[in-house]
Amino acid sequence: MKAGIVGLPNVGKSTLFNCLSNAKAQSANFPFCTIEPNIGVVNVPDHRLSKLEELVDPEKVIPATVEIVDIAGLVKGASKGEGLGNQFLSNIRETDAILHVLRCFDNDNIVHVDGSIDPIRDKETIDMELQLKDLETVEKRMEKVNRAARTGNKEAQKEVDLLTKIKTALEAGKNVRTLDFSDEDREDFINQFQLITDKPVMYVCNVDEGAATTGNTYVEKVRELVKDEKAEVLVLAVGTEADINELDDYEERQLFLQDIGLEEPGSAKLIRAAYNLLNQQTYFTAGKKEVRAWTIDIGDTAPQAAGVIHTDFEKGFIRAEVIAFEDFVSYGSEAKVREAGKLRVEGKNYVVKDGDVMHFLFNV
Secondary structure, three states, X not given: OEEEEEOOOOOOHHHHHHHHHOOOOOOOOOOOOOOOOEEEEEEOOOHHHHHHHHHHOOOEXXXXXXXXXXXXXXXXXXXXXXXXXXXXXHHHHOOOEEEEEEEOOOOOOOOOOOOOOOHHHHHHHHHHHHHHHHHHHHHHHHHHHHHHHHOOOHHHHHHHHHHHHHHHHHHOOOOHHHOOOOHHHHHHHHHHHOOHHHOOEEEEXXXXXXXXXXXXXXXXXXXXXXXXXXXXXXXXXXXXXXXXXXXXXXXXXXXXHHHOOOOOOHHHHHHHHHHHHOOEEEEXXXXXXXXXXXXXXXXXXXXXXXXHHOHHHHHOEEEEEEEOHHHHHHHOOHHXXXXXXXXXEEOOOOEOOOOOEEEEEEOO
């Protein structure tokens, strides 16, 4: 699963990407610094994994990961191919969620592509380009399906109704994610359209160090603007995070964080939030060879979770042995959990909970 970092040129996207991935994307004080999308595989910080490592003492530990894509800055006219618009929009379409970076700090030494600081204007500039691209997609689809609808095809008529609803919203400057659809309509139609403004989004408000914990008036304006958009807002001092990242010594990092009032790097919060944004959760396998975090969708059943390890596990699923993470920690080992009768045997319909420690029995 991929989350794409987007925003206008020069708002801190590549600096953020570097903080998240430790892959040193080129970062400079001019537009279009990033041309090809940089891709980083980022470990999801999870204290539970460390606790399991402490209890099990495995040979290796493998965390869950999220793929982060640094996409070059969009500009006005991107939907019509301005800048490197077509390429950028194609890169965004391939992601599963959007991390939209908004500049929420003043600094005369860092130029803004539009000459002044206004995160609301910046958001609307990006939104408009993405909405125009979605509108193009919707209109092309309507041309195809209208013919079938006119012949009385009920499914085509239903699709036309949904496309008309979306078209009206886009023309009014609304993102598709603000609209309500039934689960059935989403499954049968909406998800197939692959609309950019339907992707889940997190607005990352890039502030200066002084606003790292409290935010500022720019951030409050963003929160107010997106309150009805089913979106998350995260405040991050990206430049400060970059400075913390440069420190090799763990204690120095912690002192730096304490000085600015943070318990952990904001980048760690962002990675976890991106994981949630992608509708993902974690279960664990824990043995002497390895302790591992596995990524599944929220709502996945035990066979689907087993299939993440190997498709044969899902095909031949018999049952799962499940230990709640809290029970594993409380009793200190799998053997003691078994002795206490806290290990559960679950079947095919079991919906996996975040943090479950699992073994699978299967037969192919």
